[in-house]
Amino acid sequence: xxxxxxxxxxxxALVDMAANAxxxxxxxTSVAKRQNISLNYLEQVFGxxxxxxxxxxxxxxxxxxxxxxxxxxxxxxxxxxxxxxAFSIVDLNPMEMQDPLQQAIQTLLWDEIDExxxxxxxxxxxxxxxxxxxxxxxxxxxMFYI
Amino acid sequence: xxxxxxxxxxxxALVDMAANAxxxxxxxTSVAKRQNISLNYLEQVFGxxxxxxxxxxxxxxxxxxxxxxxxxxxxxxxxxxxxxxAFSIVDLNPMEMQDPLQQAIQTLLWDEIDExxxxxxxxxxxxxxxxxxxxxxxxxxxMFYI
DNA sequence: AGAAAACATATCAGATAAGTAGGATATAAG
DNA sequence: CTTATATCCTACTTATCTGATATGTTTTCT
Numbered sequence: 129x130x131x132x133x134x135x136x137x138x139x140x141a142l143v144d145m146a147a148n149a150x151x152x153x154x155x156x157t158s159v160a161k162r163q164n165i166s167l168n169y170l171e172q173v174f175g176x177x178x179x180x181x182x183x184x185x186x187x188x189x190x191x192x193x194x195x196x197x198x199x200x201x202x203x204x205x206x207x208x209x210x211x212x213x214a215f216s217i218v219d220l221n222p223m224e225m226q227d228p229l230q231q232a233i234q235t236l237l238w239d240e241i242d243e244x245x246x247x248x249x250x251x252x253x254x255x256x257x258x259x260x261x262x263x264x265x266x267x268x269x270x271m272f273y274i
Numbered sequence: 275x276x277x278x279x280x281x282x283x284x285x286x287a288l289v290d291m292a293a294n295a296x297x298x299x300x301x302x303t304s305v306a307k308r309q310n311i312s313l314n315y316l317e318q319v320f321g322x323x324x325x326x327x328x329x330x331x332x333x334x335x336x337x338x339x340x341x342x343x344x345x346x347x348x349x350x351x352x353x354x355x356x357x358x359x360a361f362s363i364v365d366l367n368p369m370e371m372q373d374p375l376q377q378a379i380q381t382l383l384w385d386e387i388d389e390x391x392x393x394x395x396x397x398x399x400x401x402x403x404x405x406x407x408x409x410x411x412x413x414x415x416x417m418f419y420i
Numbered sequence: 421a422g423a424a425a426a427c428a429t430a431t432c433a434g435a436t437a438a439g440t441a442g443g444a445t446a447t448a449a450g
Numbered sequence: 451c452t453t454a455t456a457t458c459c460t461a462c463t464t465a466t467c468t469g470a471t472a473t474g475t476t477t478t479c480t
Contacts, residue, residue, distance in 0.1 A: 131364045131384075133469065140375055147375075155425065164369060169470060175427070188478025189424040204383060217391075218277045223310060229286055229293075232407035236398060237350060238277075244390045245363075252382060261378035279438065301456065315439060321458070334447025335455040 135212040137165050138173045142182075142207060143257045146199045153185075153192030173211065180210035199258055205249035215249060217241045281358040283311050284319045285403075288328075288353060292345045292404045299331075299338030319357065326356030345404055351395035361395065363387045 141159050148154060148162075156174060160167040174193055177183045182202060183193045195202065208215065218238050224230050287305050294300060294308075302320060306313040320339055323329045328348060329339045341348065354361065364384050370376050 130362075132467090133367075136364060136366075136370065136379075139379060140370075140373070143375055143379065153425090157425080163373070163375070166470070168472075171426075171428090172470090178426095185426060186478085187424095187426045187476075189422095190479055191425050191477080193426090216276075218282060220282075221279075224282065224286075227286070227309065228411055229289055229309070229407050231410055232403055233282075233285060233289070236403060236406050237394075240394055241391055244394065245387055248383075248386055248390065257378055257382060260382050261375050264377055265374055278436090299456090303456080312439065314441080317457070317459090318439090324457095331457060332447085333445075333455095333457045335453090336448055337446085337456045339457090 131208070131212060134173060135208050137163075137169070138177060138211045139204065139207055139257075141165065141170060141173065142177070142195075142202075142254060143261055145183075145193065146195060146254055146258045147261055149195070153190070153194050155192040158192075176210055177207070180206075182207060182210060195254075199255035200253050202254040203250050204252040204254070204257070205246065207254070208249060215242065215245055217245070277354065277358060280319060281354050283309075283315070284323060284357045285350065285353055287311065287316060287319065288323070288341075288348075288400060289403045289407055291329075291339065292341060292400055293407055295341070299336070299340050301338040304338075322356055323353070326352075328353060328356060341400075345401035346399050348400040349396050350398040350400070350403070351392065353400070354395060361388065361391055363391070 140163055141156075144159050144163050145154050148158075156167055156170045159165070160170050174183060174185070178185055178193075182196055184196050185191065185193050205215075216238075220230070286309055287302075290305050290309050291300050294304075302313055302316045305311070306316050320329060320331070324331055324339075328342055330342050331337070331339050351361075362384075366376070
């Protein structure tokens with residue numbers, strides 16, 4: 129019941145991208161360096177993000193990736209759904225679904241969890257993460273200027 | 275990011291047990307039949323539940339399992355924690371934890387999800403599930419008596 | 421022309437999940 | 451006192467997923 133590294137790394141890389149954006153495409157090489165993630169692995173992740181319509185790419189020298197929409201219009205749910213599939217706390221096998229007892233558990237537990245989590249993921253945007261990141265980063269740097 | 279069959283089957287089996295309780299121990303054989311779960315697998319699951327202090331067992335003929343406490347005093351969280359470990363939506367590797375960006379994501383996302391889910395699991399009791407089950411089961415049976 | 425980037429597959433080792441198998445031990449019932 | 455019915459215990463198996471790594475091909479700016 130965990131979010132895998134694919135989702136975590138992808139999300140982190142996107143925040144990094146958005147935080148370091150200046151209009152021009154950002155290379156995965158630079159993201160990989162800053163975030164200490166294998167370039168090869170990041171390429172796979174961004175392939176998925178591109179196919180999901182979250183980023184756009186330009187090939188060739190001085191190419192790279194850009195967000196397809198503004199950070200405030202990209203929800204965390206979109207991102208994680210692209211990388212991990214839609215969130216659902218359980219994955220029932222056919223036999224379980226027929227069980228009448230299962231219905232009770234589904235209603236009181238799984239459905240409620242799914243709803244709460246999905247609502248939160250839907251609410252949180254990439255922009256919020258970027259803002260929070262910049263803020264905490266600045267706090268960290270302040271100590272050098274006191 | 276799923277609850278595994280161990281947790282799902284265990285929870286279902288416990289609700290079944292509680293719903294069919296009459297004071298005397300209930301054998302896993304009967305639970306396995308009603309719930310269509312492999313007896314061998316259930317035995318492993320109930321071994322864990324016993325060690326976690328959720329059920330007590332009596333061996334031998336006409337032996338079986340009983341809830342250690344009343345159903346209203348057993349939270350779903352206790353059960354799932356015994357079978358799956360404490361709920362936490364992510365499991366970070368050491369490198370990630372040091373990342374400053376990670377902190378932002380942790381605060382705005384993972385911590386909030388963990389808190390919401392754990393609160394729900396803590397609130398829901400075995401008794402609630404049993405009640406819901408009995409109710410929906412009765413509704414299903416009513417059609418035969420109209 | 422050459423460097424730097426995305427893009428595309430294939431491969432691989434390790435971990436985990438989901439069960440199976442086979443017996444050992446305990447105890448109530450007949 | 452024997453037999454059936456339980457729990458209890460541990461090892462094994464099989465399949466799938468994860469987290470990469472490796473090796474190139476294609477594209478485009480300089």
